Amino acid sequence: MVPGRTMAVSRDGQGGEMTAMYPEYAQWLRQVRSSMKLPKAVKLLFDQGRLYMSPVTEAHSEADDSIRLQLAEQLGGESGLHVTRDKGVLPEMDGYMPEPDVLVVDAGALGPGDAFVDQKHVHFVAESVSRSTVGQDYGRKLNQYAARGIATYLIVDVLTGECVLYQAPKGDEYTSAVPYRFGEEIGFSLAGVPVTVRTDFKKIC
Structure with a gap:
């Protein structure tokens, strides 16, 4: 390799x-x-x-599915946005191509056979933290998503029972980082469309 x-x-x-x-x-x-x-x-x-x-635990699966379904319900119709998961974000940057757990992209950016999407079409990404990837999710991926100009990055940390909403990318950093405890509601906008995410997720004990 x-x-x-x-x-x-x-x-x-x-x-x-x-x-x-x-x-x-x-x-x-x-x-x-x-x-x-x-x-x-x-x-x-x-x-x-x-x-x-x-590991793809029940906590990870439920959190990812919940975010995807909540956003899909709110962004249906004429929003011009589409909710998906596990798609590679192109182009490669520094030899790296992330595959977020959940993505919100421009409607029409993905065809039925597409497994990759250009970063210019991505408005939101979410990652569920695992013990083996915690450094990536809070480190390299965070810097990558900011550098790609992705407006909103949500980390769901099933290890600590917390979420962090990152917004306003500048260079390879986000200038806004707001923590939330599981059970709190997170509100933000995607391409001008207001959405909320309920964080009644399960924590891995």
Whole structure:
């Protein structure tokens, strides 16, 4: 594998459109998957020569689904926005391409077969923190999303029972960071459309 390349392996281990986009890695990904007996509840992330294994717990799944459904309900109709999940954000930056747990993008930016979206179409991303990815979510991903000009980044930390809403990106940092405890309601706007997110999520004890 080329140092600096970030690759995600789907739960079936094939990588989907990722291997089509980077065919030189298709065989390598198959070899990795075949040599590791992994449960379906584990997501793999290869980043700069490191392998991250992130468990997809019930708390993570419920939080991601809740955010996606809440935003989809509020942004339906004529908002011009679409809610999705687990899409790669292009282009690569410093050899890295993030895949947020939840995204809000311009309507029409994704076709039925698309697994990637251009950063210029992304208005919102959310990440659910795992023990193996906490440094990425509060560090590299935060800097990446700000540098890409993504207006709003929501971290859901099921380890601490807190959320942080980052907004107003400038350079590779967000100039606004507001913490919330689980159970509080978060209000903000996406492309001029006001939305709220209820944070009645579960904490991992």
